Amino acid sequence: MKTEDRTEHITEPAPAERSGHRRDLAAVGVGVVLVATAALVGRAIESADHSLFVHWPPLLASWNPHGGIGTVAAPAVAAAVIAHGPLLAVRLRWRTLLLGCYAASLAWVFSLALIDGWGRGIAERLTTKHEYLRAIGRFDDIGAALRTFNDHILIGPPDNWPTHVAGHPPGATLTFVLLDRIGLGGGAWAGVWCIVTAASAVVAALITLRALADERIARRAAPFVVLAPVAVWAGTSADGYFTAVAAWSVALLALAASRTVRSPAAAALGAGLLYGLLCYLSYGLPLIALLFVAVLALTRTARPLPLFVLGALVVPAAFTLAGFNWWEAYHLLVERYHQGAGGVRPYSYWVWANLACTAVAAGPASLAGVRRVAAGAPSALRSRAATAPDRLIVLVLVALLALLAADLSGMSKAETERIWQPFILWLLPAAALLPARGRRGWLAAQAGVALAVNHLLWTGW
Secondary structure (H helix, E strand, O other), X not given: OOHHHHHHHHHOOOHHHHOOHHHHHHHHHHHHHHHHHHHHHHHHHHHHHOOOOOOEXXXXXXXXXXXXXXXXXXHHHHHHHHHHHHHHHHHOOHHHHHHHHHHHHHHHHHHHHHHHOHHHHHHOHHHOOOOHHHHHHHHOOHHHHHHOHHHHOOOOOOOOOOHHHHOOOHHHHHHHHHHHHOOOOOHHHHHHHHHHHHHHHHHHHXXXXXXXXXXXHHHHHHHHHHOOOOHHHHOOOHHHHHHHHHHHHHHHHHHHHHOOOOOHHXXXXXXXXXXXXXXXXXXXXXXXXXXXXXXXXXXXXXXXXXXXXXXXXXXXXXXXXOOOOHHHHHHHHHHHHHHOOOOOXXXXXXXXXXXXXXXXXXXXXXXXXXXXXHHHHHHHHHOOOOOHHHHHHHHHHHHHHHHHHHHHOOOOOOOHHHHOHHHHOOOHHHHHHOOOOOHHHHHHHHHHHHHHHHHHEEEOO
């Protein structure tokens, strides 16, 4: 296809896209009101009884205007994506676009992290008393550490694990142990690992969109998936790494189900392997399985399922044979949670304030896009996702369902701007439904939120 033809096809908005601008702005206004209400109510609760355990509710952050190396770099990256991203997303060859999006995402996450400086922004993030690297020395004998892992989850026994080690299956900590074993030890390498892997989630999301919807939708979504406020919490947190594992699992299953890859069988097996690993990185991320259901429903096939299930059993089998009991660990974590790990945070506040955190992390363009998803949902579901925008709508709806399930579970109270990265990723493409005319303005709004948060607040991650 000639560049001129492709440009015209992708940038010309459909009639339905030209309407609804005021409703888009109203949706953003609702998001602003939600965040403001969460901030005001949260400050009142925290002042009264200190039960929220966050200094700048609803975010885990504290007010501290500051700058760093990234103060120059991050706005430059944002300006480049805003100015050239929409046009390059149309004109570049597909593989070049994917590489470009990865490079832009990497630059965006790194530059945002460097607003806090190299040390506090990257090298020291995973070395605090709550983090994984504090437990590296206790994994000298990996087999023994796995067999006795559950003995140290509760707060009472001596030598209980640091917060994040106890709060996740051992696959998370073991990742950093293995990095240490191959000579990439310490906070700097751990931080770089999380950022480099997290940025690849953008590529996985675009591959998924192309396989399930079409290339037009993927190209329109590309700049928004790159320039998202959630990048603030991708650099540096292990949840950015978890997001990449989840995203690539979904992408591989989408390729296998749509048969748009040379070896669908290998893709299905790889998707299962990554999902099995994901379950041993975080107790909350098995919910990503809802996206797998969406993939199979949208492609109307269950053909990849046997190989997917086979692959998904590999990592659980290995950990079980090594002596780690996932279900026992999860129940012990629930008990630790109710012991007051991280504070006994009130469900009545966080069940809706979590959504305010999500609104900040997803950004105004995503809120407007989700508004269009909600408006188009009845038609998309009635037509059984007959068109590419319909299929995008279904994918975003399922991501919202997974996010709401995590919210209502009560096991995600606060810090969801970081924890829910694997779900927030799939809200970002909703911005592809916005009209082409105002796309740069929406991108500027996305960048503005990220830059404001990172310059005005010391975020916890």
